[in-house]
Amino acid sequence: MASLASPSPRIPAALTVTCMDCGAVHGAEHAVSICLACGGLLDANIDLCQRLTPADFVAERGSIEAQSGVWRFRKLLPPISVDRIVTRHEGNNPLFHDQRLADYAGLSGGQFAIKHEGHNPTGSFKDRGMTVAVSHANTIGARVIACASTGNTSAALGSYAASAGIPALVLIPEGKISASKLSQTIAYGATVVHVEGDFDVALKLLRELIGSFDVYLANSVNPFRPEGQKTIVFEILDDLEWQVPDVIALPGGNLGNTAAFGKALSEAYQVGLISKLPQLVTVQAAGAAPFAAYYESGFDQYEPVQAETIATAIKIGDPASLARARRSIELTGGIVTSVPDDDLLDAKALIDRIGIGCEPASAASLAGVRKLVASGEIAPDATVVGVVTASILKDTDAIVGYHLHDDDAGQRREFANRPISIPATLDALKKVLDDAVHG
Numbered sequence: 070m071a072s073l074a075s076p077s078p079r080i081p082a083a084l085t086v087t088c089m090d091c092g093a094v095h096g097a098e099h100a101v102s103i104c105l106a107c108g109g110l111l112d113a114n115i116d117l118c119q120r121l122t123p124a125d126f127v128a129e130r131g132s133i134e135a136q137s138g139v140w141r142f143r144k145l146l147p148p149i150s151v152d153r154i155v156t157r158h159e160g161n162n163p164l165f166h167d168q169r170l171a172d173y174a175g176l177s178g179g180q181f182a183i184k185h186e187g188h189n190p191t192g193s194f195k196d197r198g199m200t201v202a203v204s205h206a207n208t209i210g211a212r213v214i215a216c217a218s219t220g221n222t223s224a225a226l227g228s229y230a231a232s233a234g235i236p237a238l239v240l241i242p243e244g245k246i247s248a249s250k251l252s253q254t255i256a257y258g259a260t261v262v263h264v265e266g267d268f269d270v271a272l273k274l275l276r277e278l279i280g281s282f283d284v285y286l287a288n289s290v291n292p293f294r295p296e297g298q299k300t301i302v303f304e305i306l307d308d309l310e311w312q313v314p315d316v317i318a319l320p321g322g323n324l325g326n327t328a329a330f331g332k333a334l335s336e337a338y339q340v341g342l343i344s345k346l347p348q349l350v351t352v353q354a355a356g357a358a359p360f361a362a363y364y365e366s367g368f369d370q371y372e373p374v375q376a377e378t379i380a381t382a383i384k385i386g387d388p389a390s391l392a393r394a395r396r397s398i399e400l401t402g403g404i405v406t407s408v409p410d411d412d413l414l415d416a417k418a419l420i421d422r423i424g425i426g427c428e429p430a431s432a433a434s435l436a437g438v439r440k441l442v443a444s445g446e447i448a449p450d451a452t453v454v455g456v457v458t459a460s461i462l463k464d465t466d467a468i469v470g471y472h473l474h475d476d477d478a479g480q481r482r483e484f485a486n487r488p489i490s491i492p493a494t495l496d497a498l499k500k501v502l503d504d505a506v507h508g
């Protein structure tokens with residue numbers, strides 16, 4: 070029998086979502102991906118009447134909040150009960166400061182820090198979203214979780230679904246995914262289906278399946294994934310002792326992260342954690358930049374494009390979270406820009422060379438900030454945090470291509486580092502050593 074002194078069970082605030090178009094509120098005790106009334110995108114609801122201080126995120130030893138850099142911020146996440154949470158101890162990732170990055174970006178007197186999301190369990194920030202989506206799926210008793218993906222999402226889903234013991238179904242556009250991402254997904258035991266056609270074809274097919282079968286959709290329209298991704302921003306602010314930087318820069322593909330970052334900042338502001346907002350800067354690859362063009366038009370004209378870029382993680386021609394992302398840019402007085410693949414690859418090579426390393430798409434942050442400092446849109450004394458989205462091991466083909474092969478104009482790449490072949494003599498080896506030491 071419970072004694073009167075025992076604390077009453079914590080009744081979670083309702084698990085609900087709101088449509089950002091028509092304002093309808095829907096319960097989320099079952100799978101929800103788009104508004105049942107109008108087809109709009111959904112936002113998960115958070116208790117914004119509470120007042121929070123940084124002390125609210127100091128985790129108790131051994132608690133789930135201490136294990137996970139996502140669940141540490143549970144007070145600003147949808148109410149999911151602890152025994153349903155599926156975590157692989159994601160988050161709590163490093164923030165690296167290195168003067169060479171600031172110099173490259175042209176930030177004389179400013180700072181460029183890297184928030185490294187490649188340190189997550191499957192090597193990308195997708196883990197932060199996936200822990201919340203799979204925990205929600207686990208809460209509602211989903212029997213199968215599915216996604217269509219060009220890579221990192223499928224690796225994350227494979228891992229978290231396997232942890233939860235829920236079968237995962239992954240639709241992959243044939244031949245359009247890096248070997249490292251595909252092998253991760255296979256190894257985690259997901260059912261992998263190659264679909265003829267591109268990403269959009271695969272997603273459309275999956276949506277038809279959802280219509281007729283009880284399958285939980287973990288694609289980026291899922292309102293619970295952005296919730297986990299919000300914690301990238303909370304963690305950056307916490308790293309900086311809640312001093313707001315001038316700029317947070319990130320790559321943009323499907324724009325789920327841009328959407329999540331704006332929601333995070335708005336919520337941190339509303340509960341009293343911060344008193345001003347940083348500018349969000351979203352950087353796309355020039356060959357896949359429909360959001361940058363939309364921004365250029367003053368958010369007046371939007372056109373999907375046929376995407377083409379070496380950065381496969383942001384090779385998206387018609388971003389799913391466009392409307393939510395626009396809201397983030399407008400909220401923060403942000404900027405959207407784009408960079409050519411060559412600039413992106415040079416920025417990546419520099420991040421690699423100073424010992425940090427990242428996937429090509431990740432380097433859009435640094436390349437984009439460099440461009441905006443040069444054009445005067447970011448002040449040279451700004452404090453900037455650039456989000457690096459995934460690990461260097463996610464795309465080894467791109468590394469080999471950059472260092473061993475010339476660019477399209479027949480030029481050696483700026484930071485190319487070519488292995489040297491020598492005969493097996495001490496003299497030859499000494500000469501290599503001499504060159505390496507003396508430049």
Ligand SMILES: *Cc1c(COP(=O)(O)O)cnc(C)c1O
Pocket residue numbers: 193194195221222320321322323324325326327382383428430431458459
């Ligand atoms: C998914 C992904 C992106 C793009 O993020 P969006 O939320 O789709 O804009 C960027 N980089 C990497 C490595 C990714 O996996």
Ligand SMILES: [Zn+2]
Pocket residue numbers: 088089090091092093104105106107108109
């Ligand atoms: Zn609606």
